[in-house]
Amino acid sequence: MLKRRDIVAIVLIVLPWMLLISVWHQSNITSVLTAQKADTIGGRSDSRALKESSSLQSRDIVHVVRTEYIYSRPPPWSQSLPTLHIITPTYSRPVQKAELTRLANTLLHVSNLHWIVVEDSQRRTTLVSHFLQEKGLNYTHLNILTPLTYKSRGDGRNPRVPRGTLQRNLALRWLRETFPLNYTQPGVVYFADDDNTYSLQLFEEMRSTKKVSVWPVAFVGGLRYESPKINALGKVYGWKTVFDPHRPFAIDMAGFAVNLGLILSKPQAYFKLRGVKGGYQESSLLKELVTLSELEPKASNCTEVLVWHTRTEKPVLVNEGKKGFTDSKVEI
């Protein structure tokens, strides 16, 4: 015969435990989902390429099982090399996984690399989350949705926001929120789109960036390559481009890298969202950070091409038809 007192006692015991368990459970989930735009998971550059202890355990098991992939792990973290923070905006389309795969295969060769992948989406997709977990790179996975009003709407009324702007700005914000102003560890920030091609030498060239370093980029501006003009003193004095060479910084997103300290010290510097003419996006950020004379030319005084602005063709999917011919559960 249960008295009221006993029932109260039992409730008082069970309730706090249930609350505790649900709170604990939720704290694990919020560290995976996005509560706010700035929520993240993933490694920090000062933690020797390791993640939080809980995810570390599961990754260790993966390591043990796949010992034959001995070559496909990133190189060991070095205490003396500056960290490269590579910011890659990405969005869902059929070639997304392929693009990320070959970019990751490239990045796996680079030491002290921290990959910041920012999805143009409402939620972090499972495709990208699983992909990043499998690859073994030191990464941070963010996401922010570009509102439809910002996206391409033809010419005229609504000048479109260049693709990837919001995502790159989010990554910059994340860096500023994660690293304190007086952060002593050297680092370099580079914006790498997921369809370009990068040589391994490029990453080593950009490591020594003190403020902003620049180099030639192939297949941009309707030319074989665009490049900064270097004078006899080894300083940049102009731009060898055909398309509007009088821009403050007539350079492609893939043609420059910024020192992390500079990013942190100028917290108001972002890519301008609206009212940016075509080709002026890079200038909108760089003019807040450096002057022309402070630029550091790399790639043998800007005479070698180490990065190619390749673009992947949109695959022809005519045979899918209206209902989709192939099994939609298979991830491509």
Place this chain on the structure above:
Amino acid sequence: MAARMKLKLKTVFVLYFMVSLMGLIYALMQLGQHCDCAEHDLPKDRAISRLQEELYRLQGQIRQLEKAKQPEKKQPPKSSLSTIFVITPTYARLVQKAELTRLSQTFLHVPQLHWILVEDSPRKTPLVSNFLMKSGLTYTHLNVPTAKERKLQEGDPSWLKPRGVEQRNEGLRWLREDRKTEPGDDGQQGVVYFADDDNTYSLQLFEEMRSTQRVSVWPVGLVGGMKFESPVVEGGKVVRFHTGWRPSRPFPMDMAGFAVSLRLVLANLDACFDGEAPMGFLESSLLKGLVTVDELEPKADNCTKVLVWHTRTEKPKMKREEALQVQGLGSDPAVEV
């Protein structure tokens, strides 16, 4: 006695409740804070991180040793892994160096890989020669020009004539010649894969194909006008092919969707690609001389995973370059792109 026991039980309950409440408050406080991983560095984690560092260091050492051995073109297979011979036809165009660069970056991750790069050119070009020397891969550099009538002209759609036929056949010919000098069972171990220079390959694909006994197959993404083409596997055997285009072909799959064991290539010295075959029948022209559909080995989890994508790279727009060149102000041709 019952009363005392009840009393004890009551105090136990109260204590229990208080402890739980404390724990809950503590957890709630923890939730509000930024989790600084360094604080949670338990001794077990430290041991794990130390071991991982050791592992990375040793891997780095192994890589150094491998790199030291690389300068020889032919590496004696000292490991137990069978060699993957990748035959890639390539031709000079603007994006060639970029394509080869990112392809080599993928191959560098695959152990025991021998890259056979065949140029569509009457002479070996310095761009490719220098590139291969610096790549760090084990390679063989060949070249054979495509006959004029077989070559695609400017403005021809890419599907008009089969591409890379002579080059792939040259790769097979070289392989057969080369293996003659290595008699014995060891020299016959290996897998042959035809990899075009603009596709995208995941690293897992190469591990899947290593165990090929005759011909193994798997799905290919973004090909045949569909998200992916794939063999259909039932009971561990390929029964038919899931493709949207001409499924009546003997082997309706893409070049990137199969690999042949070296043994089979060496046992059938006449098997090669037929350049005269109708469009889409190129793969079948080789495979029909080697296997039947029944003998195909499905990989990639019984052909349910996509590990290779038939990506194609856009031709870069060169209008301004061309305009400049007319004026004699083109970009420095000495700068290799």
